[in-house]
Amino acid sequence: MAEVELSDVTRTFGRTSALSNVSMTVPDGAFFVLLGPTGAGKTTTLRLVAGLDRPDSGALRIGGTAVTNLTPAQRNVAMVFQQYSLYPHMTVRENLAFPLKSPLLRTPQDQIDRKVQEVAETLQISHKLDNRATALSGGEMQRVSIGRALVRNPAVYLMDEPLSSLDAKLRADLRVELKNIQARTGATFLYVTHDQIEAMTMATHVGVLDHGRLVQTGPPREIYEDPVSIYAASRLGQPRINILPADLFAGAPSGAKSIGLRPEQIHQGEGEESSVVRVEHLGDQTRLYLSLRNHDLVTVTDAHTPLQSGDIVKIRPERPFYFDASGARIH
Amino acid sequence: MSGYSVTEPSRGQKWIAGILVAGYALITILPLVWIIATGFKSSADSIAYPPKLLFQPTLEGYVNLFTTQTRQTTEYLNANPPQTWYERIVHDRGLVIAGPSRFGERFMNSVIIGFGSTFLSVFLGTLAAYAFSRFKVPLKDDLLFFVLSTRMMPPIAVAIPIFLMFRSLGLSDTHAGMILLYTAVNLSLAVWLLKGFIDEIPVEYEEAALIDGYTRFQAFYKVVLPQAATGIASTAIFCLIFAWNEYAFAVLLTSGTAQTAPPFIPTIIGVGGQDWPAVAAGATIFLLPVMVFTILLRKHLLRGITFGAVRK
Numbered sequence: 001m002a003e004v005e006l007s008d009v010t011r012t013f014g015r016t017s018a019l020s021n022v023s024m025t026v027p028d029g030a031f032f033v034l035l036g037p038t039g040a041g042k043t044t045t046l047r048l049v050a051g052l053d054r055p056d057s058g059a060l061r062i063g064g065t066a067v068t069n070l071t072p073a074q075r076n077v078a079m080v081f082q083q084y085s086l087y088p089h090m091t092v093r094e095n096l097a098f099p100l101k102s103p104l105l106r107t108p109q110d111q112i113d114r115k116v117q118e119v120a121e122t123l124q125i126s127h128k129l130d131n132r133a134t135a136l137s138g139g140e141m142q143r144v145s146i147g148r149a150l151v152r153n154p155a156v157y158l159m160d161e162p163l164s165s166l167d168a169k170l171r172a173d174l175r176v177e178l179k180n181i182q183a184r185t186g187a188t189f190l191y192v193t194h195d196q197i198e199a200m201t202m203a204t205h206v207g208v209l210d211h212g213r214l215v216q217t218g219p220p221r222e223i224y225e226d227p228v229s230i231y232a233a234s235r236l237g238q239p240r241i242n243i244l245p246a247d248l249f250a251g252a253p254s255g256a257k258s259i260g261l262r263p264e265q266i267h268q269g270e271g272e273e274s275s276v277v278r279v280e281h282l283g284d285q286t287r288l289y290l291s292l293r294n295h296d297l298v299t300v301t302d303a304h305t306p307l308q309s310g311d312i313v314k315i316r317p318e319r320p321f322y323f324d325a326s327g328a329r330i331h
Numbered sequence: 332m333s334g335y336s337v338t339e340p341s342r343g344q345k346w347i348a349g350i351l352v353a354g355y356a357l358i359t360i361l362p363l364v365w366i367i368a369t370g371f372k373s374s375a376d377s378i379a380y381p382p383k384l385l386f387q388p389t390l391e392g393y394v395n396l397f398t399t400q401t402r403q404t405t406e407y408l409n410a411n412p413p414q415t416w417y418e419r420i421v422h423d424r425g426l427v428i429a430g431p432s433r434f435g436e437r438f439m440n441s442v443i444i445g446f447g448s449t450f451l452s453v454f455l456g457t458l459a460a461y462a463f464s465r466f467k468v469p470l471k472d473d474l475l476f477f478v479l480s481t482r483m484m485p486p487i488a489v490a491i492p493i494f495l496m497f498r499s500l501g502l503s504d505t506h507a508g509m510i511l512l513y514t515a516v517n518l519s520l521a522v523w524l525l526k527g528f529i530d531e532i533p534v535e536y537e538e539a540a541l542i543d544g545y546t547r548f549q550a551f552y553k554v555v556l557p558q559a560a561t562g563i564a565s566t567a568i569f570c571l572i573f574a575w576n577e578y579a580f581a582v583l584l585t586s587g588t589a590q591t592a593p594p595f596i597p598t599i600i601g602v603g604g605q606d607w608p609a610v611a612a613g614a615t616i617f618l619l620p621v622m623v624f625t626i627l628l629r630k631h632l633l634r635g636i637t638f639g640a641v642r643k
Binding site: 050051052071072073076077078079081083085087088089098099102103104105148 | 536540545558
């Protein structure tokens with residue numbers, strides 16, 4: 001396992017800049033999650049670390065070794081692709097054994113068998129080992145694809161939305177399993193996801209990418225509780241943070257354009273009067289959709305709330321975030 | 332039958348389609364059947380009018396094809412009774428076998444040149460197609476057009492220059508010369524066909540193999556080639572059919588050592604009168620390798636020809 005370091009990495013495709021001057025360090029043993037919408041540069045970052053793509057400028061180091069000019073094989077990384085990329089002419093077993101048989105590892109057959117069996121059991125695909133890779137369901141393919149990375153013991157695991165096509169239960173199982181593997185082996189993970197829960201539960205570090213720029217890095221709690229901008233604040237939290245005009249409530253600092261309120265930053269029972277638009281009972285919590293002077297906001301309330309649409313709820317901000325006109329945070 | 336389906340043809344439509352297909356098959360197969368049948372006829376039966384549909388089969392044509400014979404006196408024939416079944420066949424007509432004909436040799440030339448150039452075209456074509464498909468090649472489009480343009484000129488237009496070139500290079504009437512020539516002609520087809528097939532293979536498979544610890548060439552060999560098998564098989568068949576049937580260059584550039592079967596088969600007619608059974612026997616044997624090759628690869632071929640017709 002090893003530390004991954006990007007310094008001043010830039011990559012452009014034609015006229016569009018996919019990454020600009022990104023510097024970041026994935027510490028040894030970290031579970032580093034990259035967040036950002038489509039086109040933010042997450043996948044590009046993974047491909048650059050993997051060696052499938054070369055940066056226009058900047059340098060990459062894995063475990064202290066400069067790898068910018070090395071081939072993917074020389075970098076000793078494992079990657080899970082978003083589109084599975086299983087070898088269609090091979091069985092599941094052959095797919096899983098393929099990395100172990102590479103000239104890089106040349107694993108003895110008995111070890112291959114053991115390792116493949118072990119990973120297949122972890123991922124609940126042992127009964128499909130002799131199936132053709134193309135004769136699997138989407139979820140099974142995705143698990144084989146994860147398995148193909150897990151059979152190895154690489155410097156770093158790169159995963160591009162590996163759980164995105166699984167059903168909810170399996171996703172939850174594998175989330176725990178991946179986290180266990182990471183905790184047990186001390187493996188370094190660089191992980192791309194859209195899923196807030198994955199980011200919050202698995203990550204030791206989060207990096208927020210915005211149009212190819214790394215805008216904030218830190219532990220998930222820090223990103224959540226101390227975001228640097230509206231953009232970073234919007235990446236985490238379910239329901240999403242409410243962004244409202246700052247003058248809606250009294251007490252905004254000068255220069256503040258917007259106020260950011262996470263559900264728990266909305267104190268109910270005193271302050272401005274807002275009307276309940278919709279009530280969603282989710283079981284463990286209830287979501288309230290409120291309207292405050294023609295501005296919509298969402299918050300969370302008691303699971304057994306008697307509130308109904310049309311009721312009036314008084315709310316006031318509690319330690320809110322303020323942002324200036326450019327979206328940057330004001331302290 | 333109950334109900335009405337838009338996609339499923341009706342019983343009557345199926346019958347009409349069946350009759351049309353059967354009729355077309357009959358028309359295409361008939362000449363082939365006639366050639367094969369003529370090969371087993373006696374000389375007299377082969378030119379009988381009206382044509383004989385039922386006849387006493389004989390291997391006379393095949394014996395004539397593979398041997399040369401001389402006429403002998405009755406005393407000689409009586410003094411030397413035939414030892415084998417094929418000697419008996421010619422003996423009955425007052426002949427003895429003088430030696431093997433050149434057909435076997437010509438046929439082997441066809442095999443060597445046909446399969447040799449097919450292998451070379453597909454081998455080089457696959458590598459070139461892969462490079463064109465995956466790498467940034469300077470002037471890629473111009474190069475691809477140039478490759479295609481080699482096929483635009485009718486062969487006969489370049490026959491004289493090639494003839495002169497071959498003569499000064501010492502390639503005239505050699506196996507190597509013919510293999511090179513057919514490879515050059517087939518290569519443009521091979522590159523274009525195979526590029527299409529390789530383009531359809533997602534690049535992610537190779538990237539996965541690169542990550543899994545393989546070099547670019549190993550990824551090509553272990554991941555791309557097996558998936559391109561369909562394209563390689565159909566390309567190989569097209570190349571073989573061209574090289575196998577080619578006539579004009581073979582007539583012009585070969586005579587003694589490297590002559591292939593197509594220019595040789597017509598010359599059989601001249602030997603000892605109009606020997607149609609021998610010609611038909613030669614044509615039948617000549618048909619076999621391409622047929623066998625196509626049947627062996629037919630599983631791939633069918634998928635290859637319809638490749639890209641349906642997008643998943």
